Structure formats: structure tokens, C-alpha cells
Amino acid sequence: MQRCELIRQLLAILPPDSVLYETEDLRPYECDALSVYRQLPLAVVLPCTEAEIIEILQLCHRERVPVVARGAGTGLSGGALPHAQGILLSLARLNQINEIDPLACQARVQPGVRNLAISQAASSYGLYYAPDPSSQIACTIGGNVAENSGGVHCLKYGLTVHNILKLRVLTIEGDVIEVGAEAYDSPGYDLLALLTGSEGMLGITTEITVRLLPKPESAQLVMATFSDLAKAGEAVANVIQSGIIPAGMELMDNLTIGAVEDFIQAGYDRQAAAILLCESDGMAAEVTTEIEKIEHILRASGAIKVEIAQDEAQRQLFWAGRKAAFPAAGRISPDYYCMDGTIPRKHLARVLSQIERLSAEFNLRCMNVFHAGDGNLHPLILYDANESGELHKAETFGARILEICIAAGGTITGEHGVGMEKLDQMCLQFSDAERELFLAIKAAFDPQALLNPGKAIPSLHRCAELGAMHVHHGQTSFPELPRF
Amino acid sequence: MQRCELIRQLLAILPPDSVLYETEDLRPYECDALSVYRQLPLAVVLPCTEAEIIEILQLCHRERVPVVARGAGTGLSGGALPHAQGILLSLARLNQINEIDPLACQARVQPGVRNLAISQAASSYGLYYAPDPSSQIACTIGGNVAENSGGVHCLKYGLTVHNILKLRVLTIEGDVIEVGAEAYDSPGYDLLALLTGSEGMLGITTEITVRLLPKPESAQLVMATFSDLAKAGEAVANVIQSGIIPAGMELMDNLTIGAVEDFIQAGYDRQAAAILLCESDGMAAEVTTEIEKIEHILRASGAIKVEIAQDEAQRQLFWAGRKAAFPAAGRISPDYYCMDGTIPRKHLARVLSQIERLSAEFNLRCMNVFHAGDGNLHPLILYDANESGELHKAETFGARILEICIAAGGTITGEHGVGMEKLDQMCLQFSDAERELFLAIKAAFDPQALLNPGKAIPSLHRCAELGAMHVHHGQTSFPELPRF
Incomplete structure (x- = not known):
């Protein structure tokens, strides 16, 4: 179908202000938060109702027009x-909270509702929605479902998939399906988990039933200072192994500490090799006991200083430093490349040392600031795009980090998704048989590959061309990589 | 392929004691714990290694022979x-614990390892495996994965899917795939969740990496006695809504209490309409505070007596009554039919009243003893198979209970699976579009439908013939059923 005819047909479904097609109107949609990839769509549609989306999907299905869904565009892997040759389907206008049920501790919300808005709306009932990606002011729950987003508190409270009960989803044919249940378990294949994190490739979510939790009675934060990064890594494993699951457990290295202190004065020790922030929440008595145990373990793990926040203001200040780490990186480097990989916690110390060696090898600084409790690394590679070759060097450095993650038995993404960015790494992470299954599942939902084509799951052809050797979850040796 | 030729080829792969084909040898495998369905296979194979299973699958795939996997045969829905026209693939001999990693708090085990054996092996490290189906002495971890089993403690610690990290799985072609990761999240579609609970229809698991938890420091049990069943149901919702997640929360009605007290003297009040057992575990200080709060809520919810176990012996005695409920049913009735459905907790009181009315309508006694915290009902319908028509009446009664569960926004199974038993109810629970997706996913893994054919997912034809009206997750009205 010609572009003009497509736009004409979209305008027959939607009011004029819901269809954008002038280049200047399309421009804001050309990328998500990973701006190295940019592309204009044929048109952007901004439906307000599920009924409109059904008609849009029926049209696209009939005419074989690709459909890329978009929430707030805060994604970091180019998934949106x-x-x-396709349309961009913005879900921003489906932004209603349909119901809050305080008795059942759940809410039914549309995909365009912002993550934080759910907790704000539930606040008067003493409830909140637990997953808290750092973009939670802006990002939408629909995008969270598509990426299976995490956040600082997901160590204790789980990822998005652990905090949703039901999804209402449209297939590419425009059929409505409901997956999951308000009850504890659901028969049939677990489509709720399958759709969560599927990066908009299997269906379009139009309603999400989320689980709400009672706000914890109390929260307390411990800051531990280390003179050795590896020791901080070991301390993380020691805390978890003791049976404590902290509400959050974040690690920052010396470069991060300095950048943060220059930006906001959080009270971090500039001389420290690493700082570990470890939070406990729950009933007051539980928090007190847990904080004592954490303090003990951190000291036994070699912390040179352990401070418990004196009051709520200091707790907030300690956190403020962590939350300012990304903007702080922007202040000490013209550009930075944020990686996202996970490793088993027990390998934290070793992998951090390896990243340090790579940093020297590539002659690029790397800030380590991450969800240590989950083993979810976020190395920020600092570079200058105006220096010839530096972007390429940063990308190569980043790819090497992901390879290290795989070799350590980890994965190439913790919470940012695969999107466009990590298609090649998917060839390393998975075998042919595994990727064939992914493709078969995609075909089961969307045989013409119209939903977000070219993302998340590489073609067999692409992997064959890449000629990369599959690293079978850390089991197979990978000659050019350090062994575990 | 003729049966004799099949057996000959199986004997070429396996040693003689690993292939059973005489009728008397096949007899023990003709059913699982749901003995109303019985069928002899062509042969039973008992491989000892993954390599043998690969050859068996390649043979069956090539010759289009159905393959039904079996763990310990403790399943309650006829899934095994x-x-x-097929072979029965017993995984009982793959019973090795390959590794326990106390640092990472995980174990790699073969599918034939018994659930309890994992905790026993991990015990010396102070660790245990949390999901505890009532059959945990006998049932195997492979069967738990196939059914996504729960147990008394899954309210707090989750179902099987929440306690496993990785699966090694063989496809029907005999290809090895690994799904999940030792790290916190994994890219690609969530095949770990998809395979868990798939009732042996997508692949054959050969290794499971399970998460181990540190044994709780302390556990304490509260027993609350109610003069009104509905009030006990409300108490459950009140506890959960307060933000407490008990380690276990079990409800028994008057009929159950009497049967249990006649069998073992657990110290329950025979006059009570209902008894609620509510357990807290964790750090000692946490348990003390939580038990106080639970006690307060239970009293406020109308409990006429609240007792805290005086010592470990009394705690075990209170639990012993609950654990003896099923054999106690066997003592007061020649036969019983155990149902398994889940409902949102807030509807517990109403659904229990409805079951009571159905009991009068069918003139069959029904014991209610169940995982109240999960909303996971286990009504035991008492009947006498020797009385003409009673089995049919019990089955109709059971089907009505499941319809009530669906109408209440619940599901037709909490933890026992669909198997053979609930194929018809799947037509009620899911729409055509939803079941078509299930079938498409099945075809993505197993296009010739050789893995456990005829189970768990009904054909579109079967549902059409049944002519039953789909109850869309409690949204659609269902005339002959009580409304919510």
C-alpha cells in the first residue's frame, strides 16, 4: 500500500489529531533513549481507545504494514x-487508571499510565507499585511490561513480571486475549510471562492488572565504604548468602563517587574504592534487626567504614548520590555508553576486575554503578563522540563486557532489553536450536512478522553471517575470553 | 511402526532392563494418582542418561510415536x-543431584530427584528448597516443573517457577536447549516460565537448576477458631491486606475438623465452623512482631479463640491435623474427589457459601481444607462409588465448583494441572483466540504433537462440540451461575 493511501485509511479510523505524517511531527518519534539509531516511520498514530487500536491492527494486518508500539520512549536498547515501512503506534493517550481495588491490592491500568503515577494514585490506600526503573517519573507501565523492567527494589520485590497479574492484549489480527489471572496461578501455557519482556513483538497490551503492595512501615539505609572494589563485590554475595534480601543494594566505584560528589555532595568518601548502599524495609522491628545483621556482615567483609543513615534526610541524601550518577557521568564526559548485563553474584569481584583491565586496554574510563544485589551491571563507558574512532572503541568495549557476562554464566541484558542494540549478542547467548524456538514462537503469534520486526530476536541468517561462536551459558569455553 | 519393531529399536538403544513391554510390567504405569483414567502404553522406557533420552526422542520423532513423560506418578489430573499408541518415558532413574553450590544458593539436579531429597541434601549447608507439595516425600522435581507445583509455603515463597533458575530441556527432535539463567534476568522470550507448567507437552527436562533458601531462623504458628466459615474467609483477606505474607495460611471447615480429630487428636475445637492455621517464619524478632499483628487481625476479624503454639511440639501437632486431612477424608467416606481451583482471596467467603449450597443441592458432603492465603481451594467431595450414580454426581458437583471459580475471576486449577481431568473446563476458561495461541505455541515446539498428546490444551473441535460458553475471566455473565 502506498504511504498516502495508508494515511488516508488511518484518517478514516482516527480523528485528524491522532495521525501524524509531516516530517517535523514525526521527528520526535525517530528514536527512543538510545539515540544512536534513528528512523522516521511512515506515520505516527495516537489512538485513545482499544477499539481504535483494533481497527489500526486490522488495517496493518490486512495490508502487511509493520507496527512498532511505543510507550514513553525511555527505552535504552532501541526497542521502539x-x-x-511501518507505522509507529503510540500508546501515550491510553493513560487512564481504570480501577484501584484496595481490598485485593491491585489496580487495572492502561498502558500509557506512567509507572510513578500508579504509586501516586494508590498512595491514599497505603499501597504502591514496587518496580521502580530509574526513569519511573516518565516511563509507562506498558513499556515496563514490554521490557520486563526492574529497578533498585527488584532484588526484593521482583521484576515487572512478578508484579503483574493479568494482561489484556491485542493480537496482530486485532483479537482480544486475556492472559494471567487475578488468582494465584493460571492453567495453560504461561502467556503472561511469555508476553512480558517480549518487546512488542507478540501483541499490543491495552490493559495491565498490577499487584499493589502495602507501603513498608519503615526503611533504613546502610552505607559501607571499601578500600577495595573486589571486597565490595564479595560483601554483596555475603549479605545475600546470609539469607537477607535487602530492599536495595547498589554499588558505586571510585570514579562514580568522585563524579557524584562533584555534582551533589552526598557525603560519600572520595578516597573509597567502592561504596555499597544497602537498604532494609518492612516492619520497624524487622528493619532494626536486619540492619544490625547487614552492618555486621559488611564489617566482616572488610568495609573500612559502615554508616547507618542518622535520619530520613540523610537516607535521602545517600540515595540522591546514587540517583545522580548518570547525570554526573554527563558532567565529566561529553558522551557515555550505558551497558546492561547480569552475572551470578558470586562472580562480581572477578568481573569488576576484568572490566577494570578492559578500561586500561581501551584507554576509556568506565564508571561502575549498578544493582549489585541482582548482579545487574551498568558500566558507563565514557567517551567523546567528536574524537574519531572513540564511539567505535566504546561499542567494542561494551560488546566485550557482554561477552564476559555470558562467559560468567550471565546474560546480555538485565533490564534494558535487546531491542536493536544487542541483536548480535543474542547470537552468542543462544544456540541455533534456542533461537529457532524463539522464531517459532514469534511466528505462532505473528506469522507475517509485522509486530516490531527486526528487533530482539536475530534471524538465523544474521547469526550465521556473524559467524560468532555460541557460548552455552558459560559452559563452553570461549578462547579469547577470560575463563571462570 | 509395529509395536514389536518399536520395542526392538528401543532395545537397540537401551539395556534390556530399561525397556518394559509385558502387560504385568506395564500395569504400574497405567495411571497416575488420578486413577479414574487408565491406559497401558506400548512400552515403558527407563533411561539412565540424557544421551539415551536423546536417542529415544529421535526414534519417536522419526517414527511419529507419542511420548508421555512421567516422574513419580503422583499427579492428580491424569497428566501422566x-x-x-505411544511410549511412557519414565525419568525416575535420572535421580542424581549434580551439584550443590552453597555460595550461589542453588543446586543442579536431575528430574527424577525427589522434591524432599533436595532439601535433605542442602540441609548441611543450612539451605532448603521452598516449594513443598503435600506429596513432597514422593514427587519428583521434574514433575514439579511440569505441573508448576505449589504447596503450603508457596504463598510466601512462590510456585515452582519462582524457585528455579535454569532448565536443560530436550526438544522432540532431541536437540538440547537451555532456558533461564543463573543471573537474575534473561533476554529473549521467557521460555523458562513457558516450559514450567507445560505438562510435558513442549519438551523433556533433563536438568533443573533450583534456587535454595537459607532455613528460617524461627517459625511460629497461630491457630484461630471461628464460629462462622465466612468470617474465617474474610480474616484471610484481612491478614494479607495488612501487608503480612504468612509462610502458610490454611483453612479447615467443621467437617474436616471432625474427621481430623477422629483420626489424630490435633487439639482442634470440634464445635468450630472453621479453623485457620497461620504461620510466620524468618528472623526471630520479625516472627514475634508478625505473630502479634496476625493475632490482632484474627481477633478483629471475629475469631472466637486465637492460640499461639506453646512450643515446637504443639506447632507440629497443629500442622499434623492439617496434613492428615486427606487420609481423614478416606476414613469417613469410601471415596472422595479432590478438586483444585483458585479464586481471588476477596471472594473466599462468598465462594465457600456457594459450595455449601451446592453440597446441599447434590446431597454430597464436601470437606473444605485448603491453601487459603493463595485462594487455592481443595474441596474434597465425599461419595461412594458403589452407590449407582454417585461418581457422576460428584463429578458434576466438582465441575460446578470450577465454574464458580471462573465466574469469580479465578481459575480451574491452582497446582494440580489440567491433564486429562480439566480439558473441558479449559473451554470455559479461555476464548477461542486464547486457545488458538496455546495450540500455535504447542506446534512451535512439537509440530507433530508427539509430546503428551491429548492433554492440557483441548482442541478447538472439542470445545466447539462441548458448546460451552466461554466465561471471560469473570467479565462475561454466566446465566446459570451465581454472579459476583
């Missing part, structure tokens, strides 16, 4: 990058 | 019922 438009398709040159 | 043999196929008349």
Missing part, C-alpha cells in the same frame, strides 16, 4: 525505533 | 496417563 520506528520501521521505515 | 499413557498414550495407547
